Amino acid sequence: MTETLTLTDASERLGVHYMTAYKYVRTGRLAAVKDGGQWRVTVEDLQAFEAGETTAPRGDIVPPMVAERLVAGDENGSFQLLESAMASGADAEEIYLDLIGPAMTLVGERWHAGELSIADEHLASSTALRVVSRLGPRVVSRGRTKGTILLASISEDYHYLPTAMIRDLLRFRGYDVVDLGANTPPESILDRATKIGDDLIAVGLAATNPGADDVMRVSISALNEGLDVPIVVGGGAFSSVEQIELLGNCHASGSAREALDLFDRLHAEARSR
Numbered sequence: 528m529t530e531t532l533t534l535t536d537a538s539e540r541l542g543v544h545y546m547t548a549y550k551y552v553r554t555g556r557l558a559a560v561k562d563g564g565q566w567r568v569t570v571e572d573l574q575a576f577e578a579g580e581t582t583a584p585r586g587d588i589v590p591p592m593v594a595e596r597l598v599a600g601d602e603n604g605s606f607q608l609l610e611s612a613m614a615s616g617a618d619a620e621e622i623y624l625d626l627i628g629p630a631m632t633l634v635g636e637r638w639h640a641g642e643l644s645i646a647d648e649h650l651a652s653s654t655a656l657r658v659v660s661r662l663g664p665r666v667v668s669r670g671r672t673k674g675t676i677l678l679a680s681i682s683e684d685y686h687y688l689p690t691a692m693i694r695d696l697l698r699f700r701g702y703d704v705v706d707l708g709a710n711t712p713p714e715s716i717l718d719r720a721t722k723i724g725d726d727l728i729a730v731g732l733a734a735t736n737p738g739a740d741d742v743m744r745v746s747i748s749a750l751n752e753g754l755d756v757p758i759v760v761g762g763g764a765f766s767s768v769e770q771i772e773l774l775g776n777c778h779a780s781g782s783a784r785e786a787l788d789l790f791d792r793l794h795a796e797a798r799s800r
Contacts, residue, residue: 671701700791737764751775760778
């Protein structure tokens, strides 16, 4: 007969809190079965976990699968794919940056190639936004926050998804985030930043559509005049970090992961002062 342990016993053996062990089960890193309302873990599975092996079955979710569901407007199907990846051990950054982001890139490439209509692209974007809104509560870090970051897409940019994804991932890293969304003029950003006050660590500006240099330049200039906090700039509108650096006094980000790491660095610098 296979020897099993309660999840409480397993957590004690691992030297972690019960809720941490439960997280391992919920995210698929540690295999467990529910018996009479109580989670039980086999000794073999626990030993494999201690050896660094993921014992629960892993999904094989890839961006084209997610893109297909998004283009179909299948919110539930998209969400279930991402849930499966989470159950296989993927964390928030992997879900957002290795699945949703690349899936939307594929949608954009297919639209540019004439394989999808603008309506298809809009449907995929709106579906992705709804999926992200469902994922958000699952990835928020609990406990004391590091401070506040203010996000916005610049004037004439009507895409909500980029800042919504960065918002959730910053919350996953322990920040409070105010996301003003799409088509935000600099005066609105300044107004909100003033209301946040000393807790504001940085402002993040996003642009998706090519040709946004002039509008971004105006926004950066206005914020630098009115605020004394760093500005992080990025998005699909820019082909290189060098292009962003020419726009004014800002921190240029070439990818979402770079942006997240930049915010962490700025937070560390602010704490050291």
